[in-house]
Amino acid sequence: MSSILAVDDSASMRQMVSFTLKNAGYDVVDAIDGVDALHKAGERKFDLVLTDQNMPNLDGIGLTRKLRESAAFKATPILILTTESSDQMKQAGRAAGATGWLVKPFDPAKLIEVIGKVLR
Amino acid sequence: MEGEMPHAGCLSPAPTPISPLALIELQDHLLAAGHDLSRLATLLDDACRQLLLHFDAATVQVRALSTDDLAGRERACAEIGKAVTGLQFQDLSSQLVTHACDRLRYCADRLATAAFGSDDDAEDVVAAAPSRPNPVTQSEMDAGSVELF
Numbered sequence: 001m002s003s004i005l006a007v008d009d010s011a012s013m014r015q016m017v018s019f020t021l022k023n024a025g026y027d028v029v030d031a032i033d034g035v036d037a038l039h040k041a042g043e044r045k046f047d048l049v050l051t052d053q054n055m056p057n058l059d060g061i062g063l064t065r066k067l068r069e070s071a072a073f074k075a076t077p078i079l080i081l082t083t084e085s086s087d088q089m090k091q092a093g094r095a096a097g098a099t100g101w102l103v104k105p106f107d108p109a110k111l112i113e114v115i116g117k118v119l120r
Numbered sequence: 121m122e123g124e125m126p127h128a129g130c131l132s133p134a135p136t137p138i139s140p141l142a143l144i145e146l147q148d149h150l151l152a153a154g155h156d157l158s159r160l161a162t163l164l165d166d167a168c169r170q171l172l173l174h175f176d177a178a179t180v181q182v183r184a185l186s187t188d189d190l191a192g193r194e195r196a197c198a199e200i201g202k203a204v205t206g207l208q209f210q211d212l213s214s215q216l217v218t219h220a221c222d223r224l225r226y227c228a229d230r231l232a233t234a235a236f237g238s239d240d241d242a243e244d245v246v247a248a249a250p251s252r253p254n255p256v257t258q259s260e261m262d263a264g265s266v267e268l269f
Binding site for chain 2: 012015020090110117
């Protein structure tokens with residue numbers, strides 16, 4: 001079973017993402033912001049990171065940059081799931097090392113399809 | 121230029137200064153509106169979480185149904201998935217409310233400064249204005265775009 005670190009400062013979004021991913025058979029660990037995610041990523045390896053962008057303490061792009069500095073997460077797919085849809089933000093995400101950019105609201109079936117694709 | 125019409129603003133009467141009491145009343149209204157919006161966000165969050173718990177339970181029930189109608193089960197799960205997309209209105213609205221509250225707070229603090237004057241200590245408690253536009257640009261609940269780099 002692939003493991004996913006799901007990061008969002010909104011409790012309801014964490015609940016929705018977990019609901020979707022667990023129903024698709026993934027092992028899901030939640031984090032409430034980038035700092036919490038870094039802490040959890042330091043404890044174990046994940047097959048994929050799905051993170052929000054706008055969060056207190058450390059945002060999704062900052063988290064991506066930090067994770068890419070770690071050998072354990074150099075090649076791990078990192079998807080940013082956010083309300084932000086500007087090209088400028090997408091390019092910043094890409095430059096930080098993100099694998100993809102998904103704009104909210106997400107369609108559960110599409111999210112599962114994309115995750116399956118990047119995990120292959 | 122000779123004969124040019126004066127700027128419309130030049131014809132306007134001088135603005136009437138607002139009394140400190142009126143400024144305080146305006147500040148109270150802004151703060152009350154901010155509190156109401158925050159309560160709205162809390163209510164939406166609670167409602168959304170309750171609904172998700174029910175959707176979660178409904179999904180378990182659907183999966184436990186007879187395997188005679190696999191297509192029907194899949195259709196039911198797909199409908200629940202669409203409801204999850206719709207429920208994300210709460211996340212979008214919460215961000216909009218937070219941004220609006222930050223602006224209201226900033227306006228209320230500016231009014232307080234105008235009413236009472238400012239000193240070094242007061243500057244510390246004036247909320248900063250949001251430094252960027254609201255990140256939520258969506259105006260409908262269709263699923264967003266996906267871009268793989």
